[in-house]
Each structure stands twice: as C-alpha cells, then as structure tokens.
Amino acid sequence: MFRCANCYGHSGHVLWHAHASKLWDRFVIDVRRRLASSVGLVQSRFAQHARLSFTRVAEYQKRAAVHVHAVVRLDGPNGPADEPPAWGTAELLTDAVHASARRVLVRTPYSPAVGELALRWGAQLDARPLHTNGDGPDDEAVAAYVAKYVTKGASETGAGTDHPLTNWGDIESAPVSEHVRTLMRTCWRLGGIPEYEPLRLRAWAHTLGYRGHILTKSRAYSTTYEALRAERAHHMGHADMPDAVTERNWRYAGSGHTPGAALLAAGVAEDIAINREIAQEERAVQGGG
Secondary structure, three states, rough: OOOOOOOOHHHHHHHHHHHHHHHHHHHHHHHHHHHHHHHOOOHHHHHHHEEEEEEEEEOOOOOOEEEEEEEEEEOOOOOOOOOOOOOOEEEEEEEEHHHHHHHHHOOOOOOOOOOOOOOOOOOOOOOOOOOOOOOOOOHHHHHHHHHHHHHHHHHHOOOOOOOOOOOHHHOOOHHOOHHHHHHHHHHHHHHHHHHHHHOOOOOHHHHOOOOOOOOOOOOOHHHHHHHHHHHHHHHHOOOOOOOOOOOOOOOOOOOOOOOOHHHHHHHHHHHHHHHHHEEEEHHHHHHHO
C-alpha cells in the first residue's frame, strides 16, 4: 500500500477519531427517529413500542483509521426478551441504518490552523441481517462475529501503543510505522491548539486521537456489567459449591528447579562449600604461623 505523506489528511484523520464516538451517538439517535417517523410514531413515544440495542467494535485498519463493526437489534419495549412490534422488520431497520449513516455529521470546532471540518461516515457501508433458519439472530454467530474483531482490534492492528505518550521523545521512540508516528505527531501538534483543548489529543496520542473503547454496547443489548460483577461476587463467595476450594490468603511457598537445574545447583553449592573450607584452612595456617 502506497501513501503520499504530503497529500494525506493527517489532521482530518486525527479529528475524525476524536469525534467518532459523538458521530456514533448521533447515528443511533437518527436511526430511532427514522424508525419512528417511518411508522407514524411520535419520536418521544418510540420507547413505548420498541427499543434499539447495539454492540459495537472498533477495529483499526491498515491505514490506522478506525472501522466500526456493529450488531444493531430492534427489540420490544422491555428489551431482548420482548418481541419487537410487527412493523419492526429487518428491511425497515436496514433502510434506517443506511439512511442515517449517509445523513449524520459532526462539525469540528473552527481553528485557523485547520478550519472547520464536517465529519461523516465513510462511503463503505454493508448492512446484513443475521438469521438462524429465518427465525432470528444466532447468538453464537453474533458472539463469534464480535469476538473476531475485538481480538483483531486488540492484537493485530499495529496502530498506536498500549500506553500514553508523555512527551515528543516518546513519539519519536515508539515502535510504530512512520505513518502512525506522523498521526501521533499530529495529535501532539493539534493538542496544543486552544480550540481543540477539550479533545485532549495529547492524552490520546497513543490511540491516534480515538477516545472510545474497542467494545461498547447499549445497556439493554445484553446483561449489564453490574450484573456480571454481582454474579461473580456471588460465585466467589458461595460456601456450598461442591468440589470447589476457595483460598483467600496467599503466601509465597518458594520456587524450585527442574531436575537438570537441580543437579547444576547442587554442584555449584558443593563448589562454594569446598572453597569456603579451603579458605578457612588457609586462614588457620597463616594464623598459626
């Protein structure tokens, strides 16, 4: 892949990352509005008829730009266990996703150095229904889809670093490509401009300005993190679990050698002991003389 360093819009790249979460929020709001208006509902009453849920994964592409993979689901008003309304078809949801993705935008604060940018989703949009025998989403397929991109986003991108950068020297010594280094420099440079101060670009230079998490979800998409923590606490504190041993107090018991290492260690210890004996005998002889 060839890239013209002098032609590439590094500032736009960084600022898009910094506003990506806001762009997603506006996208979700617009999808709800479109669904409501398409079936003649007042937008404020949409929640009484249906609930829009999602899980979203951010993946860094080869050019170090965040690409979004999302599973968007339309439930009944009470969440996943509630059947969606009769009008809540996959076709209607797909049309709303396409229309909202083309429409929403976020404008950056005006800066004399960059101007004002209108940030949108890219032209590449692929929306597909997920089915199991035509009856609905396959939980295992959805989980595998999300897990695939979470793993890829975390370990295979080569974009940025896993720790914050505290100064210009950290950027210059970071083990990244020259393209990524230029994006880090752009974060640092734009981070010093007063108009962009709320974006905290220097604090997020290690992620190239992107401030979101790799994986996010709406509250009603699945179980909550609070429920998972409560379940874990219950599991760890359960006293009647069969065949389970809970050890709450840990101590260092020591470390050992492999059989081969043990022989070497024994030989070294024997040599040390012999040398000490010889040294003691020599001191005794010198003292007696």
